[in-house]
Amino acid sequence: MATNQLMQTIEALAKEKGIEPGVVIAAMEEAYLTASRKHFKAGEDLKARLNTETGQMELVAVKTIVDEVANAAVEISLAEALEMYGADAGVEVGDQIEFPQRTEMLGRIAAQTAKQVIFQKVREAERENVFEEYNQRVGEVVTGVVKRFEQGDMIVEVGRIETILPRKEQSRAESYNQGDRVRAVIRGVSKSVKGPQVVLSRTDAALLIKLFEQEVPEIYDGTVMIRGAVREAGDRAKVAVYSRERDIDPVGACVGMKGTRVQAIIRELRGEKIDIVEWSDDPVGFVMNALSPAKVQRVSITDDENRVMEVLVEDSQLSLAIGKKGQNVRLAAKLTGWKIDIKSEEEKRREVEAELGALEAGAGEAGEAGDGGAEAAADAPADATDGAPDAGVAGGSDQ
Numbered sequence: 288m289a290t291n292q293l294m295q296t297i298e299a300l301a302k303e304k305g306i307e308p309g310v311v312i313a314a315m316e317e318a319y320l321t322a323s324r325k326h327f328k329a330g331e332d333l334k335a336r337l338n339t340e341t342g343q344m345e346l347v348a349v350k351t352i353v354d355e356v357a358n359a360a361v362e363i364s365l366a367e368a369l370e371m372y373g374a375d376a377g378v379e380v381g382d383q384i385e386f387p388q389r390t391e392m393l394g395r396i397a398a399q400t401a402k403q404v405i406f407q408k409v410r411e412a413e414r415e416n417v418f419e420e421y422n423q424r425v426g427e428v429v430t431g432v433v434k435r436f437e438q439g440d441m442i443v444e445v446g447r448i449e450t451i452l453p454r455k456e457q458s459r460a461e462s463y464n465q466g467d468r469v470r471a472v473i474r475g476v477s478k479s480v481k482g483p484q485v486v487l488s489r490t491d492a493a494l495l496i497k498l499f500e501q502e503v504p505e506i507y508d509g510t511v512m513i514r515g516a517v518r519e520a521g522d523r524a525k526v527a528v529y530s531r532e533r534d535i536d537p538v539g540a541c542v543g544m545k546g547t548r549v550q551a552i553i554r555e556l557r558g559e560k561i562d563i564v565e566w567s568d569d570p571v572g573f574v575m576n577a578l579s580p581a582k583v584q585r586v587s588i589t590d591d592e593n594r595v596m597e598v599l600v601e602d603s604q605l606s607l608a609i610g611k612k613g614q615n616v617r618l619a620a621k622l623t624g625w626k627i628d629i630k631s632e633e634e635k636r637r638e639v640e641a642e643l644g645a646l647e648a649g650a651g652e653a654g655e656a657g658d659g660g661a662e663a664a665a666d667a668p669a670d671a672t673d674g675a676p677d678a679g680v681a682g683g684s685d686q
Contacts (some may be wrong), residue, residue, distance in 0.1 A: 314408030460521030
């Protein structure tokens with residue numbers, strides 16, 4: 288515990304700013320040194336240090352012992368050092384000697400300079416601490432209070448700092464007023480001239496994952512795992528879940544009794560629809576699950592290299608499988624990582640009929656071409672000279 292008033296003040300300031308007392312002391316020493324250099328010889332090696340016992344700042348000029356002095360501001364001869372300390376002092380070349388300096392003449396201007404430097408250094412240390420703290424918390428959900436709006440961006444107070452929720456990271460289904468509480472995920476932290484900029488998001492899929500971790504104990508303890516999540520914020524989201532234990536239904540665990548768990552998340556996201564599907568290591572099965580709530584008739588891989596699948600559904604399920612403005616199939620494709628081509632039974636039947644028709648037409652044309660060739664071969668003997676009639680007949684019989 289500090290015994291003098293200055294140290295008590297330093298500890299209070301450090302606690303308020305969330306930094307170590309040593310940072311404040313270092314800032315004070317540097318500030319004192321900066322102010323002192325204006326009143327002492329240029330080139331002197333000055334050092335300032337705070338005496339934590341007395342609470343007084345001490346200033347010294349450091350000189351190195353040398354055989355021959357080349358710069359009197361920072362060097363002292365061995366002979367002079369021996370004269371000062373005596374032959375038995377054990378001083379030698381390379382040692383350093385500190386000479387206390389008087390500081391009474393520094394005055395008000397020097398004190399003001401020192402004050403400015405202290406504030407600057409403390410502010411820099413505080414900003415660096417904020418950056419380090421929040422940079423390690425990227426992906427974490429935080430709760431803050433809406434302070435104000437700046438050109439559509441929302442300024443949210445989280446703890447001791449102001450964060451920003453940009454317009455593009457806000458859900459279009461949501462609106463907030465000044466003073467409202469808001470939960471968001473930390474998307475990133477950047478350094479700027481004004482200090483660290485903590486960016487929040489209400490549209491990132493990480494927010495959805497964190498909300499499930501908070502609402503579903505099985506996800507929190509690792510029994511049920513989220514293998515993927517995609518969102519179109521404000522409209523719809525899909526979450527793929529997997530159970531590490533056979534007797535636990537991952538979808539049922541996330542939905543909860545009468546839908547209580549998922550409904551809590553839907554309320555937090557202002558009515559965003561959430562499809563919870565079971566993850567599968569079989570791509571075909573996973574795509575069938577991902578297209579929920581639509582029922583799929585058949586799935587076939589059409590291009591394994593480019594990850595393309597063809598999905599067949601009943602005519603009545605086509606609009607449900609595609610979704611509003613293609614939203615359902617688009618989210619399913621993002622979730623699974625496969626390009627999905629959805630067709631109804633009617634479309635598939637017409638496509639097959641068209642292919643069969645094309646094949647029949649091709650076969651017919653080939654047959655006509657073959658008949659024409661035979662006729663030409665049969666006509667050839669008749670058109671030939673009368674000197675070789677038997678050759679044409681023999682050819683015809685061979686055919």
